[in-house]
Amino acid sequence: MHGVAKRFGSGLEALAGIDLTVSRGEFLSLLGPSGCGKSTLLRIVAGLTPPTTGTCRMGVDHAPGRIGFVFQDPTLMPWSTVTGNVLLPFRIAGRAGAEARERALAAVRAVGLAGFEDAYPHQLSGGMRMRVSIARALVTDPDLLLLDEPFAALDEITRLQLNDDLLRLWERHRPTILFVTHSVFESVYLSTRIAVMSARPGRIAADLEVELPQPRGRATRTSPEYGAMCDAVSATLAQAMGA
Amino acid sequence: MNRLWLRVAAPMAIGILVLALWEAGVRMSGVPQYILPAPSAIARSLWVDGPSLMGSLLVTLRITLAALAAAAIGGGMIALLFSLSRIVEISFFPYAVILQVTPIVAIAPLIIIWVHTPFLALLTCAWIVAFFPIVSNTTVGLNSADRNLLALFRLYGASRWQVLWRLRVPTALPYFLAGLRISGGLALIGAVVAEFVAGTGGTETGLAYRILEAGYRLAIPRLFAALFLLSVTGIAIYLVLDFISRRLLRNWHESAAGNEEE
Numbered sequence: 001m002h003g004v005a006k007r008f009g010s011g012l013e014a015l016a017g018i019d020l021t022v023s024r025g026e027f028l029s030l031l032g033p034s035g036c037g038k039s040t041l042l043r044i045v046a047g048l049t050p051p052t053t054g055t056c057r058m059g060v061d062h063a064p065g066r067i068g069f070v071f072q073d074p075t076l077m078p079w080s081t082v083t084g085n086v087l088l089p090f091r092i093a094g095r096a097g098a099e100a101r102e103r104a105l106a107a108v109r110a111v112g113l114a115g116f117e118d119a120y121p122h123q124l125s126g127g128m129r130m131r132v133s134i135a136r137a138l139v140t141d142p143d144l145l146l147l148d149e150p151f152a153a154l155d156e157i158t159r160l161q162l163n164d165d166l167l168r169l170w171e172r173h174r175p176t177i178l179f180v181t182h183s184v185f186e187s188v189y190l191s192t193r194i195a196v197m198s199a200r201p202g203r204i205a206a207d208l209e210v211e212l213p214q215p216r217g218r219a220t221r222t223s224p225e226y227g228a229m230c231d232a233v234s235a236t237l238a239q240a241m242g243a
Numbered sequence: 244m245n246r247l248w249l250r251v252a253a254p255m256a257i258g259i260l261v262l263a264l265w266e267a268g269v270r271m272s273g274v275p276q277y278i279l280p281a282p283s284a285i286a287r288s289l290w291v292d293g294p295s296l297m298g299s300l301l302v303t304l305r306i307t308l309a310a311l312a313a314a315a316i317g318g319g320m321i322a323l324l325f326s327l328s329r330i331v332e333i334s335f336f337p338y339a340v341i342l343q344v345t346p347i348v349a350i351a352p353l354i355i356i357w358v359h360t361p362f363l364a365l366l367t368c369a370w371i372v373a374f375f376p377i378v379s380n381t382t383v384g385l386n387s388a389d390r391n392l393l394a395l396f397r398l399y400g401a402s403r404w405q406v407l408w409r410l411r412v413p414t415a416l417p418y419f420l421a422g423l424r425i426s427g428g429l430a431l432i433g434a435v436v437a438e439f440v441a442g443t444g445g446t447e448t449g450l451a452y453r454i455l456e457a458g459y460r461l462a463i464p465r466l467f468a469a470l471f472l473l474s475v476t477g478i479a480i481y482l483v484l485d486f487i488s489r490r491l492l493r494n495w496h497e498s499a500a501g502n503e504e505e
Contacts (some may be wrong), residue, residue, distance in 0.1 A: 043394070046394075046398055047398070048394050048397060048398065061503045063400075064398070064399045064400030065399060065400075067398060069394070069395060069398055071391045071394075071395075073391065074396060075389060075391040075392055076390065077409075077410070077413065077492070078495040079413045079416070080495075080496045088395075088399070088409075091409065092396065092399040092400060092401045092405055092409070093399065093400070120495050121495070122495060148472045
């Protein structure tokens with residue numbers, strides 16, 4: 001597999017001439033204000049919406065299961081258990097055998113939900129539902145993981161916890177991650193690179209490398225480099241929004 | 244717990260109070276029995292005519308339940324068809340509405356002329372009344388699938404059938420069940436109206452015809468007794484359907500889960 005290369009360009013309102021190349025294994029955050037087309041961009045990458053103009057090429061193959069998607073809402077099937085929800089990609093692919101079940105259970109454990117395999121979504125807290133959603137996205141071991149403001153609706157404590165969990169999962173499997181967020185702190189903490197977007201029409205205003213040491217953890221949050229980086233990104237964002 | 248007790252006790256108390264006032268009022272004013280019988284007279288009639296009324300109730304109940312089953316299956320199928328093709332839905336839905344808004348009393352004579360088997364004729368009338376809530380509710384349900392879940396199904400390469408069975412049908416289930424509960428009452432109404440129009444309907448006599456007959460003969464206590472049995476039947480049908488729907492949705496739907504915690 002080669003590096004993942006994408007190139008976008010889209011209609012007038014949502015996105016205007018976006019050029020972006022993402023390398024394999026990168027953790028790229030798309031940071032921008034609400035309504036700047038971040039989510040649209042993500043849906044184009046996933047192949048859910050065709051771009052009006054331009055193309056989106058990628059080095060990973062587009063077969064089902066190679067891309068994982070996490071929405072802002074957990075988007076679970078309320079009539080299905082945790083395991084049933086995580087099994088969905090396999091069930092659609094028509095191979096929900098014992099091996100798939102094993103992998104689903106492993107994914108449920110990996111997001112810290114051991115003991116809740118047979119619970120129904122309404123019995124879980126918001127954070128736990130989001131974990132199920134992440135487990136479902138990871139269960140096929142995707143090459144590309146797309147996250148659309150997954151933690152925006154969660155409380156601060158759950159959010160920090162899930163940030164760390166996401167980092168651990170990324171370190172272990174190293175999928176390419178495209179992470180949409182409007183939180184400066186979250187984007188700096190998580191990503192190796194940040195694309196700052198401006199609104200209406202959305203375009204990439206700045207492309208910043210985040211050179212904080214890996215692996216990241218609690219020490220990262222309190223380091224002066226982290227503070228400085230957040231400061232710089234905030235300034236870039238303010239500039240992008242003013243422009 | 245306390246509230247559950249209150250929920251049973253409060254309506255019971257009102258019922259007993261009304262019955263007592265009714266009894267006392269009839270006795271004191273001396274209203275003749277053929278205008279308003281006292282509850283005690285109705286109870287007596289229920290006891291005396293009970294066996295023959297129960298026989299009639301079975302006739303009506305059979306038509307009602309057959310019509311409800313046909314409405315559930317037929318309505319569900321029609322809704323599925325609608326969801327598969329927008330053109331089919333647009334073309335046929337207005338006719339389903341026309342069938343629904345035309346008073347059944349007005350069409351019943353025609354149906355009884357056209358359909359020779361009395362049982363089938365009555366069944367058809369009851370079905371026409373009962374099927375619409377299921378069709379319209381289920382159609383809405385089948386089209387209410389979560390947009391993000393739809394996107395997810397597409398992302399994982401789901402076929403049309405998989406989207407239908409794994410997503411649209413489960414999403415529609417609570418809607419379907421809500422429609423079914425409405426249709427349960429409507430099927431009974433449809434059966435009664437059809438019997439009114441059809442008369443004896445052949446060899447067997449349904450409860451509705453017994454009401455007409457009792458009215459002609461001024462056997463008003465028996466009329467009330469038959470009415471009482473009809474109401475009890477309607478309540479029983481509702482409770483059974485409500486129970487079924489709670490069992491099916493217990494694990495996931497707000498309407499069932501929320502009440503369980505009370």
